[in-house]
Amino acid sequence: MIVMREFDKCLKERRIVKIRVSDEMITREIESAEYDLHKAEESFLNEDYKWSSIQAYYSMFHAVKALVLQKGYREKSHYCLLVALRELYVETEELGSELADNFELSMNFRKEADYAFIYDRESAEIALNYAVDILKQTRKLIKPKKIEKYSHEDEID
Numbered sequence: 001m002i003v004m005r006e007f008d009k010c011l012k013e014r015r016i017v018k019i020r021v022s023d024e025m026i027t028r029e030i031e032s033a034e035y036d037l038h039k040a041e042e043s044f045l046n047e048d049y050k051w052s053s054i055q056a057y058y059s060m061f062h063a064v065k066a067l068v069l070q071k072g073y074r075e076k077s078h079y080c081l082l083v084a085l086r087e088l089y090v091e092t093e094e095l096g097s098e099l100a101d102n103f104e105l106s107m108n109f110r111k112e113a114d115y116a117f118i119y120d121r122e123s124a125e126i127a128l129n130y131a132v133d134i135l136k137q138t139r140k141l142i143k144p145k146k147i148e149k150y151s152h153e154d155e156i157d
Helices: 006-012 023-045 049-070 078-090 097-116 121-141
Strands: 016-018 073-075
Touching: 006 016, 006 078, 016 078, 023 049, 023 121, 049 073, 049 078, 049 097, 049 121, 073 078, 078 097, 097 121
Parallel strands: none
Antiparallel strands: 016 073
């Protein structure tokens, strides 16, 4: 019996798709990650640990999405984004498995805070620390591709 890898399942189910990626798409995700991290820190300082946990997770989500975009894929599922992170970065040893594990734990914190109303200062602080680390690691790995700008002047002889 052949067992299909999770990444291949996500591709087959179209929860991860191969796409053309622009630097702008990647930049937008990094900017979203930075914005959400800033908001998570504000919420934490205001002792709003539920929103801090959720916002910290979304900071990580956007940072990881930027990484996956850089490899030419777009996610259509939070779970498959994690699978893609493991496949495209952990398996290639560009990132350690701890980073993916931290993303997964924060995904669980977000679900608990959002759907079960289970959250506390400690989980929010952990998620914030992970978000800072993931954004830092993402910035190290993002290498914008050179975009060739199309100009009508190029057609004039």
